[in-house]
Amino acid sequence: MDKNGRDLRDLVFGDELARTPEAELQAINEHPERQEELNRLLQLREALLSLEDEEPPRRTVLVAPPVVANPWWKAVLGFTSPGWGFAGAMALAAAILAHGWLARPASEALVAKVPPASIASPVASGNSVDLADLNAHIDALLQQRLLGAVTDVKAELRQEHQKEAKQLVAAAEQRLQEQHDAEMFQMREAVTFIQKKYGRQMVANVAFIGEQQ
Amino acid sequence: MIPRVAEDKDLVLAAQRGDIESFNRLIERWEKRIFNYLLRILGDREDAMDVCQEVFLKAYQKIRSLQDAERFSYWLFRIAHNEAYSLVRKSRPEEEWTGQGDGPEWSRRMAPVEVSLAIEAALERLTPEQREAVVLKVYQGFKFEEIGEILGTPVSTIKSRLYTGLEVLKQALEPRLEKRPAE
Numbered sequence: 001m002d003k004n005g006r007d008l009r010d011l012v013f014g015d016e017l018a019r020t021p022e023a024e025l026q027a028i029n030e031h032p033e034r035q036e037e038l039n040r041l042l043q044l045r046e047a048l049l050s051l052e053d054e055e056p057p058r059r060t061v062l063v064a065p066p067v068v069a070n071p072w073w074k075a076v077l078g079f080t081s082p083g084w085g086f087a088g089a090m091a092l093a094a095a096i097l098a099h100g101w102l103a104r105p106a107s108e109a110l111v112a113k114v115p116p117a118s119i120a121s122p123v124a125s126g127n128s129v130d131l132a133d134l135n136a137h138i139d140a141l142l143q144q145r146l147l148g149a150v151t152d153v154k155a156e157l158r159q160e161h162q163k164e165a166k167q168l169v170a171a172a173e174q175r176l177q178e179q180h181d182a183e184m185f186q187m188r189e190a191v192t193f194i195q196k197k198y199g200r201q202m203v204a205n206v207a208f209i210g211e212q213q
Numbered sequence: 214m215i216p217r218v219a220e221d222k223d224l225v226l227a228a229q230r231g232d233i234e235s236f237n238r239l240i241e242r243w244e245k246r247i248f249n250y251l252l253r254i255l256g257d258r259e260d261a262m263d264v265c266q267e268v269f270l271k272a273y274q275k276i277r278s279l280q281d282a283e284r285f286s287y288w289l290f291r292i293a294h295n296e297a298y299s300l301v302r303k304s305r306p307e308e309e310w311t312g313q314g315d316g317p318e319w320s321r322r323m324a325p326v327e328v329s330l331a332i333e334a335a336l337e338r339l340t341p342e343q344r345e346a347v348v349l350k351v352y353q354g355f356k357f358e359e360i361g362e363i364l365g366t367p368v369s370t371i372k373s374r375l376y377t378g379l380e381v382l383k384q385a386l387e388p389r390l391e392k393r394p395a396e
Contacts, residue, residue, distance in 0.1 A: 009376050013350060014357070044383050048351050051332045056248040057258060060240050060266045062273055064233045 008034065012041040225282035228273070236276065240269050243286070246353060247293050253348045254297055254341065264300055268293045290353070290363045294345070301341075335385035343378030346371050 007014075008028070028034045221242070227235035247268055251261035271292055279288050336344055349360045350371075357368045364371065 009379060010372075013375065013379060040383065041379075044379065044386060045351065047328060047386055048332060048347070048382070051329050051352075053245060053249040053352075054252060054258075056244055056265060057262055060244055060269050061237055062233055062240070062269070 008038050008041055012038070012045055221285050222282040225276065225279065225285045228276050229279070229282070233273075236269075236273050239285070243289055244269070247289065250290065250348055250353055251293060251297055253336065253352065254345050255300070256337075260300060264293070264296050268296050271296070284362075287355075287359055287362045290349070290355075291365075294363055331386060332382075335382045338381050338385055339378045340374075343374045343381070346374040347378045347382070350375050 011028075028038055221239065224235040224239050228239065244265065248261055248265045251264050251268075252258060255261050255264065268289070272289055275292075279285065336347070339347065345364070346360065349355045349363065350357075355363065357371055360366075360371050361368045
């Protein structure tokens with residue numbers, strides 16, 4: 001360290017060489033030992049800095065990856081594990097629904113009322129498929145099946161209604177009959193009571209007349 | 214020390230928004246310094262080049278995590294430091310990294326003048342920590358606090374490593390320095 005307490009290594013290799021006042025450098029130069037040490041450090045610095053930087057043997061360049069839309073199957077195959085699980089669950093649910101739809105009990109009335117050849121099929125009759133004809137064909141089939149189904153449902157409802165009405169009438173008749181029977185029973189009981197009372201009164205009257213005579 | 218801080222900041226901000234060309238301009242600016250830093254602490258040109266590319270690739274991948282764009286240079290050198298030490302740990306897991314075994318590689322480096330060979334030989338004598346302190350201070354021109362930020366080491370430790378390393382270099386280069394006229 002010099003007389004100012006400065007470490008010469010700090011002066012040469014530290015952060016402050018460029019900011020060191022000229023007067024301070026001159027003060028150091030006035031002391032031969034410090035000057036020699038300073039010169040040695042400066043020479044060392046100069047020697048180290050003579051080692052020039054090399055050029056990199058090859059340049060690094062980052063290239064943006066081309067933006068290509070993935071096909072759908074890549075997106076599917078690119079699922080993560082939860083993605084595959086979700087897709088599997090969806091497929092299973094779809095399979096259950098499809099099976100339920102296909103295995104549903106067919107309405108006999110509906111099937112019976114739809115003659116298969118009642119409407120000409122445009123697919124079978126024409127050489128080329130006309131989408132409008134096909135749609136019309138499907139609409140007609142649907143409408144016919146719908147009408148059949150509605151008629152069938154109406155008949156079923158009517159039968160149900162009649163059956164229910166009969167049951168109600170029968171129940172009402174039975175209830176009236178029971179009520180009538182009960183009233184007749186009460187009537188008979190009342191007549192019997194009156195007859196017995198009248199009989200006792202007659203016996204009493206006869207006995208009283210006998211006593212008077 | 215870093216005359217293009219403002220421009221670097223703009224490029225960093227653009228790169229953070231995904232502009233790869235801005236990052237390529239940052240590579241152009243910093244590649245030579247990073248390469249030479251790695252070359253001097255690893256002592257092998259191919260290793261230095263490979264690690265240099267890895268440094269910039271990692272930097273690009275992590276650029277969004279850099280919160281202060283003005284500190285890009287220190288952040289980049291820190292990545293380089295970590296990558297260099299990672300390479301050394303991978304390639305030489307059992308032995309201490311002393312740099313002593315790299316003599317032939319150091320001597321194979323480009324040596325246009327005799328003094329370069331002498332300096333390289335002298336740098337070989339330093340421990341890796343001393344050599345890195347010398348490289349960052351003398352060759353890269355960082356301030357002590359900046360080196361501390363790059364290495365994650367206290368300034369006092371860095372000064373100690375630097376000055377001890379300089380003593381070793383001075384002794385190694387003494388005969389050659391004596392032949393040179395003092396300024």
